[in-house]
Amino acid sequence: MKKQKRNILVSAAILAAFAVTATGYASESAPQQQQEEQSEEATAKRYVELLGEQAYEELMTQFSYTEEMDALVKDGSLEKSYQSLMRLLGEMKETKTPFVIEQYGYLTVCVPCQFEVQSINLQISFLDGKIAGVLTAQYQEAEPETEKEANFTEQEISLSIGDGMELPGTLTLPEGDGPFPLVILVHGSGPNDRDETLLGNKPFQDIAEGLAQKGIASYRYDKRTYVYQKELASDKTLTVQEETVNDAVCAVQQIGSVDVIDKDQIFVAGHSLGGYLIPQIDDQLQEGQAAGYLFLAAPVKGMAQLMEEQYDFLFGLEASPSDAIKQQKEWIDAELEKLHHLDQYGDEEVIMGAYVTYWRDLETYDIAQEAVKIEEPCLILQGEEDYQVTMEEFTSWQKIFAEKENAKFVSFPGLTHLFMEGKKENGPSDYEKLQHVSQEVIDQIAEFVSEERGTEQND
Numbered sequence: 001m002k003k004q005k006r007n008i009l010v011s012a013a014i015l016a017a018f019a020v021t022a023t024g025y026a027s028e029s030a031p032q033q034q035q036e037e038q039s040e041e042a043t044a045k046r047y048v049e050l051l052g053e054q055a056y057e058e059l060m061t062q063f064s065y066t067e068e069m070d071a072l073v074k075d076g077s078l079e080k081s082y083q084s085l086m087r088l089l090g091e092m093k094e095t096k097t098p099f100v101i102e103q104y105g106y107l108t109v110c111v112p113c114q115f116e117v118q119s120i121n122l123q124i125s126f127l128d129g130k131i132a133g134v135l136t137a138q139y140q141e142a143e144p145e146t147e148k149e150a151n152f153t154e155q156e157i158s159l160s161i162g163d164g165m166e167l168p169g170t171l172t173l174p175e176g177d178g179p180f181p182l183v184i185l186v187h188g189s190g191p192n193d194r195d196e197t198l199l200g201n202k203p204f205q206d207i208a209e210g211l212a213q214k215g216i217a218s219y220r221y222d223k224r225t226y227v228y229q230k231e232l233a234s235d236k237t238l239t240v241q242e243e244t245v246n247d248a249v250c251a252v253q254q255i256g257s258v259d260v261i262d263k264d265q266i267f268v269a270g271h272s273l274g275g276y277l278i279p280q281i282d283d284q285l286q287e288g289q290a291a292g293y294l295f296l297a298a299p300v301k302g303m304a305q306l307m308e309e310q311y312d313f314l315f316g317l318e319a320s321p322s323d324a325i326k327q328q329k330e331w332i333d334a335e336l337e338k339l340h341h342l343d344q345y346g347d348e349e350v351i352m353g354a355y356v357t358y359w360r361d362l363e364t365y366d367i368a369q370e371a372v373k374i375e376e377p378c379l380i381l382q383g384e385e386d387y388q389v390t391m392e393e394f395t396s397w398q399k400i401f402a403e404k405e406n407a408k409f410v411s412f413p414g415l416t417h418l419f420m421e422g423k424k425e426n427g428p429s430d431y432e433k434l435q436h437v438s439q440e441v442i443d444q445i446a447e448f449v450s451e452e453r454g455t456e457q458n459d
Helices: 012-021 040-052 056-061 067-074 077-089 203-212 229-233 240-255 278-284 303-316 323-338 356-363 367-371 391-400 424-432 439-458
Strands: 092-095 099-103 106-115 119-127 130-138 152-156 159-162 165-167 169-174 180-186 217-221 261-271 292-296 378-383 407-412
Touching: 040 056, 040 092, 040 106, 040 119, 040 130, 056 077, 067 077, 067 130, 077 323, 106 130, 130 229, 159 240, 169 203, 169 240, 180 203, 180 240, 180 439, 203 217, 203 261, 203 439, 217 240, 240 261, 240 278, 240 356, 261 278, 261 439, 278 292, 278 367, 292 439, 303 323, 303 356, 303 424, 367 391, 378 391, 378 439, 391 407, 407 439
Parallel strands: 180 217, 180 261, 261 292, 292 378, 378 407
Antiparallel strands: 092 106, 099 106, 106 119, 119 130, 152 169, 159 165, 169 217
């Protein structure tokens, strides 16, 4: 394989670390120092430029912050977060035109930024003109509005997940009166939105709209770590149960009760980490609540080993790594090494964007032992050009289900982790191209749902 200079995509776990660490939303407080009268877009762009210059003193003193953000400024944690982020990303090369979104009651300015190591979006949220949060997000420039074909409908339905919290979501329905079979889409790692947006690509939206053409409904929702970043920032007890499993179970139970949905034909489709956790989701559902499961590019090996292999591959693509990339590798290697010695760290320690409790919980998860307990039909799909979850994992699933008759396996030549076209040797650069999920993948999902529905109807 010919090595060449390319950008390394920072993992969702690392982005999550800064998304939580640098967030502080609050309702009211006195400004730290009155900033000049200017639009939020101009303020955000200037803020990001100063961050790129690593002008930390100016960042801490020349802007108005909400009370909670101001506390992060005063105790030094905000500056430390920025220093760590800049060590990871390297020199800022360029910023693109900011664009504004309304997000959970805040006016948020998204600034697309191109750094030496990776391009990301920095999102600056404002409340009453004061900076209320600074988050990292996948790189995306503003896109023009496009009209969709009117051969399906969408309903905005929020998911209640307890303690008064809700996750905004979208129920996509085919034409007709129903009742329709339903596919619940469960995200991979990181603070994903409902479309699982990555560099402008939206795999969950593609799947939802594609399934609607096949007479199948779907539900996708914003992930808990995307919606409640502030609350999770200080939650040292967070595990994948709260992050992913419980919310997927809530989706099955709540959306399955919608009158146009066939409650006996609800399927759970987990992508990447979401697929890895399907055995836990199945364990929490009552018998008959799920008609089947879809494992989309789902790993088998533990997260620590998987991340090590991913980063070894990514850094191996660098023919002549810059000092910034070398420093990034040293930092990541040191963080990953900690995952093998969790007993040496207290609950306050943050490793790769999560507290130690999160990793300890995953360490106890025997996925093979739990997966063989699944009695419902399973479809395991894998892109053969996936460098994040490789064909080795696909083979492992075949071994796990070898003694059972409820699993079907399909791999797709030429498809990546997003089930879009690409080459493994290109690493994350294929994600920078705006594409759509392969129709072959959507056809396989639809065929699986239809076959199981037909079997159920014939029984």
